Amino acid sequence: MRSQWETIIGLEIHAQLATKSKIFSGASTAYGAEPNTQACAVDLGLPGVLPVLNEQAVRMAVIFGMAVDAYIAPFSVFARKNYFYPDLPKGYQISQMELPIVGIGHLDIDVDGVSKRIGITRAHLEEDAGKSLHENFHGLTGIDLNRAGTPLLEIVSEPDMNSAKEAVAYMRKMHELVRYLGICDGNMQEGSFRCDANVSVRPKGQKAFGTRAEIKNINSFRFVEKAINHEVERQIELIESGGKVVQETRLYDSDKDETRSMRSKEEANDYRYFPDPDLLPVLVDEDFKAQIKAQLPELPQAKKQRFKDSYALDEENATILTASRQLGDYFETVVKESGCEAKMCANWLTGDLLAALNKAGLEIIDSPVGHERLAGLLTRISDGTISGKIAKQVFEEMWQSAATADQIIEAKGLKQITDVGAIEAIIDKIIADNQDQVEQYRSGKDKVFGFFVGQVMKEMQGKANPGEVNKMLKEKLK
């Protein structure tokens, strides 16, 4: 970005809460049903229907608030946001305005190894709208209200981010967090996790914010970065060529990689918020909070510190292993079951296991190699039955079958040879066959030592105990 300009970004993230039923009705929230088969009388806004608030949605909002160390409002109020749109059945959206359930909090992000604290202004509960389908119905638009009434948590950040990279890091961290907490499935293709970005630029050193544009419709991490970078460029070019940024809503078009003004939202909206008289103030008292706190999982930040402290993990491994609750649980179970050194377990998880999962496009809970089998494998490394190298081979076998490490080692005869006599015989043979190299070694070329190790291991099909081979080779080559 051009050096004389500073970028200011704030994000509004909409996370669909993973409840079974809608926020104000008993209709299902399951994704992908036939159009309008999950829109009940309340969701359709039929005359006379009334909303009743879903307890789980409140609970999830409070869980989120606790996870970002935020103020939880003892009383929060639902308000009506009034506007007409065909995907909004009642002509108003039930949202929260003046008294949101979650107040000021924060989330720490890491960008290029530097930690930065991003302020969270608020998070409030609201209902999602339906969907407009623009396929061709004789030039008409079709409305599917299945999504109408799905609970949303709108998480509003402070304008604390200064680059698209930071915005992406924040969004990723938030995505990780809501999934970790189990309050959102995070499925971005299905729209469970969406983001609007408020972007402005100002000359470096200027205190006042520039005029911001709101970019809507950003539904992937890649697009956040591209959309923001594009918008920043557009604003700088506009200002530098003597123009002015106008406050407006812009739509990101991922096909063209550009943002464009949303004409339909151009007119100044006056949402006429007022407290919804059909709903009463939501009470979150100390009892309710204590109850949630008791069930709250260990939060990623705390867990990471604990992993560093009690398992002596480095920053990188600790970060990776605490990104998801399931991965952390898997790791701890493997450590416990294998009795192996935690660091070795961590390296195996973040290395071979995650690589294999990524390649297969699987989550840890769907791993073909469960914690029991992996623990069994690691035990055999640490008790010297197999070498680390052979273990990789065993792991690959395990990935393909349901066999345990012991069964594979047994069946394939992979057990490490620790019989000194057998190793000695091989070593003697190698030394006899490679007199040139022996000369070189003895004349001071230490590097040649590796050649001997390699030859011995090759001869023994990798099954020799490497420590033993080293020791004996050194002795014989003296």
Added chain:
Amino acid sequence: MSLTVSEVKDCAHLARLGIEEQDISSYAKDLSGMLDLLTQMNDLDTDGVEPMAHPMDQVQRLRVDVVTEQVDREKFQAIAPQVEAGLYLVPKVIE
């Protein structure tokens, strides 16, 4: 207080309420009369009074998160002005 014709038009637009051009001034007159009535509230000192949104001093009751509604789409759409393939149809929405 009085409400101008253009203010009436603005409100009518916000409320998506079609009003015949020739009726606007009569609405403006009626609404101005109402506003005169409303300004009487200024006679009452309400400083420090908590606004009252509900007659009963209660808190929101919470519903257990279970699916209780089975949707009969045909029944609901039998009363709709225009539907096709299970969708409600409206004139083209331009974003």
Added chain:
Amino acid sequence: MYNKTIAELAKSLRSGEFSSVELTLAFLDRIKQHGSLNAYVTITEDLALQAAKTADIRLAAGNAELLTGIPIAQKDIFCTEGIKTSCGSRMLDNFIAPYNATVVDKFNSAGAVMLGKLNMDEFAMGSSNETSYYGAVKNPWNINAVPGGSSGGSAAAVAARLAVCATGTDTGGSIRQPAALCGITGLKPTYGRVSRYGMIAYASSLDQGGPMTRSAEDAALMLQTMAGFDDKDSTSVDVSVPDYRAGLNNSLEGLKIGLPKEFFGEGLSSDVAATLEAAINEYRKLGATVTEVSMPSLKLAIPAYYVIAPAECSANLSRFDGVRFGYRCENPVDLTDLYTRSRGEGFGKEVKRRILMGTYALSAGYYDAYYIKAQKVRRLISEDFKRALAEVDVMMGPVTPSTAFGIGEKIDNPIEMYLSDIYTIAINLAGVPAMSVPAGFAKGLPVGLQIIGHYFAEDKLLNIAHQYQQVTDWHTQIPKGFE
């Protein structure tokens, strides 16, 4: 048979004097005979006869409830599955409700026979029933006079014996005022006492359904069925429902009646005042003591109401957009055209006036001056009630400043119409229960006495009204031509 009370009818149905089918046919005949009153929007003849047959079976089997087989009618604001629910509006002229209001379900399961749906002011906005898309209802006491509103069809039907009893709804007096103008008994319960689910909303924080009957005893029976907690309505109150008939005969000895001085000042017509004085004297004879109380903020009830109710209605009525149900204009050229014409053509003038007022009061820059101010005034009014009711058992006063006015007399002057609700509106702002009880006549037209009680003191109000009805016969008077 159509002059009998619910209790008397229940007895006759059990003794075999007549069946529910016979009773229902008799009422259906009367309804057709007096069609010119325009009380009904829809007559559900077939369904009524079916329900009557079922009721007769229940009665014969001995598992009937008190309301089983009793012909009642529903204000057309309550959703009735498979039956047109118009809310008095062109907007819903084609609306066949796909579900039942909780109140309707309750009457159905009690075995009551629904004769049809009753005319009303459009979306319950009006005090004369003249804003209905289906035309004005006529007052049975004088067919050139209004029956009051918005539950005008309910009041006229009950007064003219076109139903044993009817449901009404009351947002600013819509049960009590037509009850008073038609000489029947009407009760607006405590806010939250009767479920609002399926009752098409006008102003959600003020709306409350209630019974409209010929006597306090009938009102007790009807309320018994209507009242109760509903988990589909967040504002429904989970307070147990007492037996409303149990205390009807309690003595009024020592009853403390408060007369708010603001109810008896300028604006109250002298003949209404004289009638009320006589009624209050009856209570003195029954052992009550009468004192004056004061409600200083009362005069601001109308302005506060005309901010809060329009504000809430402006949002409540946004769902009528021509997309999922109700009226849609012909050949909309685009989305805005669809909205503005469907709503412009579907709503009548009074509804539009209130939507515009509410939109204005909530719009940027005016919210604090109007909406917040009105909510603060509302609290002060509510505190007035609490203070006054702490000194007395009930308050009494007029329901309306004068008797029924002529059809067409006030319809072009909305403000004057609004001002006539001065004695009823404050009660809705506070949420307390209140009744209108027939208390006599002035120049041949009925006068109602209003009785206002503590939160959830419906049983007390019914007791007080019932005792009065034991010593007076105003409530048994029949309008000429309807004997």
